[in-house]
Amino acid sequence: FSVVPVTVSDYERRARRCLPRFLYDYAAGGANNEETLSANCADFSKIRLRQRVMYDVSRGSTDTTLLGQPASMPLALAPVGMAGMYARRGEVQAAKASETVGIPFTGSTMGVCSINEINAATNTAAWFQLYMLRDRDFVQEMLQNAWDSGTRTLIFTVDLAVPGLRLRDFRNGMIGGGWMGKASQMLQLATSPGWAYDVGIRGKPHFLGNLSGKVKDAKDLNSYKSFVESQFDPSVTWEDIRWLRDQWKGQLLIKGVLEADDARAARDCGAEGVVVSNHGGRQLDAVASSISKLPAVVDAVGSETEVFIDGGIRSGLDVVRAVALGARGVLMGRPWIYALAVNGEAGVRNLLEIFQREIAIALALTGVNSVQELNRELIDSE
Numbered sequence: 096f097s098v099v100p101v102t103v104s105d106y107e108r109r110a111r112r113c114l115p116r117f118l119y120d121y122a123a124g125g126a127n128n129e130e131t132l133s134a135n136c137a138d139f140s141k142i143r144l145r146q147r148v149m150y151d152v153s154r155g156s157t158d159t160t161l162l163g164q165p166a167s168m169p170l171a172l173a174p175v176g177m178a179g180m181y182a183r184r185g186e187v188q189a190a191k192a193s194e195t196v197g198i199p200f201t202g203s204t205m206g207v208c209s210i211n212e213i214n215a216a217t218n219t220a221a222w223f224q225l226y227m228l229r230d231r232d233f234v235q236e237m238l239q240n241a242w243d244s245g246t247r248t249l250i251f252t253v254d255l256a257v258p259g260l261r262l263r264d265f266r267n268g269m270i271g272g273g274w275m276g277k278a279s280q281m282l283q284l285a286t287s288p289g290w291a292y293d294v295g296i297r298g299k300p301h302f303l304g305n306l307s308g309k310v311k312d313a314k315d316l317n318s319y320k321s322f323v324e325s326q327f328d329p330s331v332t333w334e335d336i337r338w339l340r341d342q343w344k345g346q347l348l349i350k351g352v353l354e355a356d357d358a359r360a361a362r363d364c365g366a367e368g369v370v371v372s373n374h375g376g377r378q379l380d381a382v383a384s385s386i387s388k389l390p391a392v393v394d395a396v397g398s399e400t401e402v403f404i405d406g407g408i409r410s411g412l413d414v415v416r417a418v419a420l421g422a423r424g425v426l427m428g429r430p431w432i433y434a435l436a437v438n439g440e441a442g443v444r445n446l447l448e449i450f451q452r453e454i455a456i457a458l459a460l461t462g463v464n465s466v467q468e469l470n471r472e473l474i475d476s477e
């Protein structure tokens with residue numbers, strides 16, 4: 096008896112069943128006690144929309160633009176490290192689904208598939224996400240490479256000065272001192288050719304595609320761990336973001352601000368937009384949910400700066416809630432990983448169709464025809 100997935104939680108349940116524990120946990124988990132992870136979702140559920148009736152909603156459309164680029168809804172796929180572990184050439188499959196549905200896909204620095212591979216497989220160039228690395232020449236190289244492959248939107252992550260304490264990964268032996276025993280064997284199996292999560296391409300396996308110039312022959316999770324330890328730069332300040340702004344001719348989104356002051360600083364460095372984010376509850380636990388911080392950031396940066404949000408988006412209703420509170424769009428992360436794990440490209444496409452249907456219905460039942468009409472008056476604050 097098999098039930099067609101119709102919600103994110105349907106996909107999550109199935110993903111939990113079909114994935115090795117360490118992989119499910121890597122995606123699903125957060126930092127420390129996972130309080131922020133829970134708050135991200137719980138705070139969305141507390142936001143009530145207004146039910147408004149007797150408006151002509153026969154011309155409903157979910158279309159919008161994100162950083163000037165047409166999109167079929169105010170949603171983009173968030174960057175997720177190692178997404179290609181969840182299905183063969185996973186990032187490519189998800190990028191193809193995004194293209195079919197008409198929304199942006201974001202390739203992660205830590206992706207299995209490089210931005211080149213993703214852009215070569217689609218007609219719409221993906222967005223690219225980058226961290227500041229100690230080796231600035233390599234940062235420049237990656238920027239140039241992304242630009243040459245067609246990417247014009249860079250998401251720069253600023254909330255990872257040091258990795259948060261993802262305790263599930265420690266328990267599973269994925270991060271930290273323990274690379275021994277059963278967990279380590281499982282990781283080797285998972286990353287070796289022939290396994291369902293085979294990451295090889297045309298006989299030339301590379302586990303971290305974007306890093307092939309830096310991490311020679313990366314082939315397992317040890318490469319991931321060593322790269323993070325040796326290259327993530329905790330000394331980064333806004334000065335480095337100004338440097339980055341000079342290096343990148345395309346659109347720049349700064350991801351990982353929660354406070355109004357930080358959002359203003361990002362804008363003042365010349366970013367076209369910011370992403371209100373606590374890294375999906377994977378960094379500083381006990382920090383406030385993204386959605387609770389959104390209104391203050393929107394008010395702080397003004398209308399010229401596009402504000403995005405991630406963390407806790409589990410339905411089209413959450414997208415509508417965020418846009419009504421002033422977001423230009425949302426970045427959705429874990430749900431697409433679950434859908435990818437369950438059914439590859441078709442799963443991600445189906446998930447996006449679910450989101451689009453939910454948004455369309457929510458627009459109509461709040462009495463508007465478009466996402467542009469959403470505003471704070473549609474939030475029931477009583």
Ligand code: HOC
Pocket residue numbers: 175176205255258259270323374377
């Ligand atoms: C300990 C892992 O953004 C994530 C990614 C990659 C972070 C690298 C540090 O897993 O949240």
